[in-house]
Amino acid sequence: MLEGDEDQRRVVPDGLSIRRRRHQHRWSPRDLVGAIERAHFIATGLRETITPNLLQSIEEKNERIPYATLRLVADGLNCDPVDILAE
Secondary structure, three states: OOHHHHHHOEEOEOHHHHHHHHHHOOOOHHHHHHHHHHHHHHHHOOOOOOOHHHHHHHHHHOOOEEHHHHHHHHHHHOOOHHHHEOO
16 A cells, blocks of 8 residues: 555544543643644644644544544644554
């Protein structure tokens, strides 16, 4: 599988783990969205993030998302994507 294909593969995030980590930082959902954008900009020089609505769907419904999106969230939380992946 090519790397781009891997990035688009849909995965199930662990919404409770993401919310717990966000709360540990004392961040609102918008704070995490901003942290995601900052982390991605530092890593790539490009501005990319997710919407607060998508974050809510991830945290509350474990909505399936592309692996690339899971990596964005993990970068914002400064953790490994595997740590926020549902088992």
